[in-house]
Amino acid sequence: MAFFTRFLNSPLWALVRKEVQQILRNKQLIVLLIFPPTIQLLVYGFALNPDVHYLKMGVVDYAQTIESREIVAAMTENQIFQVEQVLTSESQLARQVETGKVTAGMVIPPEFSRDLTQQKTAEIQVLLDGVDANTAGIANGYINQILQQYVLRRSNTTLPIETHVTFLYNQGLISSWFFVPGVMGLVLTLIGTISSAVIVVKEKDTGTLEQLLMTPAEAWEILLAKVVPMFVLLTGDVLLALSIGRGIFGLPFQGSFPLFMLLSGLYLFVGIGVGIMLATLCESQQQVVLTTFFINLPMVQLSGAIAPIETMPDFFRYLSLLNPLRHYITIIRGILLKGVGLEALWMHALALATIAIVVMAISTDRFRKQLS
C-alpha cells in the first residue's frame, strides 16, 4: 500500500497522466492511429494478388477442325486463359501481342489434325508477352500442362508416374492469407515508428522538453511515460489489424492468442524504439517523417511482406536476417496459418527480443544524452 501511494506521488505517474491527457486531446493522433492502418490493410490486401488467371489470349485457328476447337476449349476450361479474340491471321495476332492487348497468342497450323491422326508431332505455336517475365513463365507452364491433359484424355491413358500434391495450411490456396499477415506487420511498423517519433520530436519542436527537464523527473521517467501510453494505443492497432484480417479477409487463427499478443507486444517495442531513435536524430517533424520513410522503405521491402524472401539475391537474403519485420511476419504467419508455437518459432522470437533490447537501449541512451 505504501508503495502504491509512493507511486501515485512519483513524477512518473504525473508524467503518464500528462501524456495520456495530451494524447486524448490530440484528435489528429487518434485519427492517425485508426484510418491509415485500416486503409492500408484494405488496399494492400485486395490489390496484392499474384494469381495468374483470366489471362487474355488471342487465337488463330487455321485448322478449323474438331480437335483444334477442342484445344481452344481446353485452354479456357480452368479459368487461366480467357479467349479474347479469334483472329484470322498470324500478323493480326502479332500486332495484338505487341501492343499488349493480349498476353498470350496461340496459332494452330492447318496441318494440325492431319499430323495428329498420322501420329506425327502436331505443333502449336505460342506467342507470349514477355514483359512480365514471371507471368509469362507461369502461363507457358500451364499451356504445356493443358496440352498434355488433352492428349491423355484423347488417348484414354494415364501418366506413367503420378504426382500427388497436398497443400498444407492453406488447402484452398487463397493468396490473401499470405499477404494479409505481412501487411499487418507492415502497417504496425509504419504506424509505430511514425507516431512515436512524432510524439517525441513535437516536444523538442515546441521547446517544452526543456521545461520537462526543470521538473524533478528523471530522463528515464520522461521516456517511460511516453512509451507506456503509446504502447497501449498501438496494442489497440494490433487488435484492429487482426480483426480486419479475420473479419474481411477471413484469415484463420490456428495458433495461440496469448503468444500472438506477447510477440506482437515485443514487436511494438521495436517500432517505438526505432521511432524514438529517429526523433533524437531529427530537429523537426518534417525531418522525422522523411527519415522514417528512409528507414521503413528498406525494412518493408526486405521483409517478405510483398515479395518472398527466398527469391531475393543472397546478399539481401542475409541482410534481411537483421530485419525485425522479417522475423515478426514469419512469426505471425506461423501462428495464424500454421498454428505452430514457440517450438518452431523460438529462433525468430529470440531474434526479435534481441533487436528490441538493442534498439531500446540505443534510443534511451541517445535520448538521455540529448537531455543532459
Add this chain to the structure above:
Amino acid sequence: MKRIISQVTKELAQFRRDRLTLALAFLLPFATLLIFGFAIRLEAKDIPLVVQDFDRSYYSQTYIQRLFVTNQFTPIAWNDRQPIAQALDEGLAKAIVIIPHEFSRDIKGGKVGEIQVLVDGTDANNARVIKNSIKAFTNSFAQTQGLLPENPPIAARSRLWFNPGRQESLYIVPGVYAVVLWIFPSLLSAIAMVREKEKGTILQVYASSLSATELILGKSFAYLLIALMMGFCVMGAGALIFHLRFAGDPTPYLLTTPVYLWTAVMFGLLLGARSSNQNSAVQGVSIIGFLTSFLLSGFIYPLSNIPFPLSLLPNIVAARYYIDVTRDAFVRGTGWSSVWIDLLMIILLGAFYLHVTRKAMSRMQLNT
C-alpha cells in the same frame, strides 16, 4: 512571367539551404531504385526442398538427382528420426517430396508409379508454382526414362516476345521509375507548400501582387526542375546498373516524363494546400502516393487482378499510365501508336490537380 521566374529562383534558393531534405531528395530515390531493382524477384528459384526416398532404387535416385540439377530447388538435409512435416512447420523447407517403397516396382511392373508431394500452402502463389514445376519435372523424367514417348503427340513451340531471357529487371525497373518519380517529387513539393503556410510567409505572398495561379506555377516549375534532376540521376543509375536501353522510339518517353513529373509536383502542392499542417500533408502524400503508385499501378501484379470496386481507382492513377510508357520505351518499343492515350490521361490529371489547387488557394486567400 517575370514574377513566376523570380518565384522559381526563390524556391530553388530555399530548397538548397535545407541540407537534410536536399540529401534525402537525392539519396532516397537512389536507394529505392537499388532495393526495388535488386530485391523484388517474383520468379521462384532455389526453393528449399526435403526429399524422403523409401525406395532407394535406380529410378528414385535418378529422379532425385535430376530434380536438383535445375536451379529451381535446393536440397535440405533432414534427420529421418524427426517427423518430416516438421520441416514445413519450422519453415526450413517449402516442399517435401516422398518416394514410396513400391515406386520402382510399380514402374517396372507397368503400373502407375506414385510420388507424394507436400507443399507449404501459406504462400499460395509459390505453392502453385512448386506444384506445376514438380509435375512438369516428373513428366520430363518419365520421358527420359522411356516411359513416355520422346515426341509428344502435341507440342507447343513457345516464343517469348520482348524479353526472351525472361529477365525480371526489365519488368521491375521501368516500374520503379514510375513509383520513385511520383512519390519523391510530390513529397518535396507538399513540404514546400505547407512550410510556407506554417511559417506564415504565405500571408506575405497574399499581400503581394502575386496571384494564386502565378504562385502555384512558380512553385511547380521550381520543383519540376528539381524533379527533372532527380529523374535524370535515377534513370542514369538504372541504365548503368540494370542495363536498360531504349527499345524503340524514345520520343514518347522523353515527352511524357516531364509531364508526369509536373503532375506529381502538382499532386504534392494540392495536398499541401488542402491540409492544415505539415505532418498531415506529408503523411497524406506518403500514404496516398505510395498506395496508388505502388499498388494501384500494376507495378508488381497485373491490374486485372484487383477486385471491383477497388479496380476503378487505377483509372485515375497517373503512375499506371506512366508505367505503360516506360515499359513501352524500354521493353516493348512499339512507340506512339500504343501510348498516346497514356500521355493524354496524364495531362488531364495534371490539369485537374492544377485546377483544384488554384481553387483551394483562392479560397484560403479570401479566408485570411
